[in-house]
Amino acid sequence: MTQDVDMADVDVAPADDLAGTVLLSADEEHVLELYDKLQELQLQVAMLRARQAYRPPHTTQATVEDVKEAQDQLLDARAAYVLRNSAVANVMAVNPILRAVHNSTHASPIERDLLPHVEERDSASVAVSKQSAELRGILDQLASTEAESLRFSRQNVELAAEVISLAQEANRAKEGDFDSPRAKQERESLERDLKRSRQKWKIIKGTASAIVAGSGVDWVRDPELREVVLDPE
Structure with a gap:
């Protein structure tokens, strides 16, 4: 005796979902669960052994060196654990x-x-590699742009200093006008402009130096970029 089944009541998974799903047997799922449990037990055993082997320092309060040493040991242990599991997998x-x-x-x-x-x-690996290469190119362009902007800013500061020097020479050439209110006002205006240019230069220099140093670009081998990062002025 057969039973009629309404096709609307039957849930059929899409073909894409079936193609993208790895079907595991009960035994295979059990093996994976046991493997995960084994890793968890190994981690717990290692932690218990570490606690038993731990010898607290004689001093009641840990020093900075003790904390640093413990952090280094933790990083080494974690790296070894991750590396071993990755190699086994x-x-x-x-x-x-x-x-x-x-x-x-x-x-x-x-x-x-x-x-x-x-x-x-x-x-996915190819796509990530391509994106990493594109990002590296963008960072290189950004570093070059920052270096060029820095050079222009330095030229502006030098030109401003030259303008002030020429103005002072012109004022000295005018014997009676050097201490006049107009000459004094011009000098003060030029000095303010120079001060603003120097402040702007320092801000741009600091920003460019931070961007180049943090971009990952090999600025040590590039004389221009090295000058951007290391030049104090």
């Missing part, structure tokens, strides 16, 4: 990926299902 993933990519006759269904995900991962 990579080793375990090599054979299934190779079988999926080369369509091995010995590949299991789950290994064949890995191929779309491997291709997607490779495409």
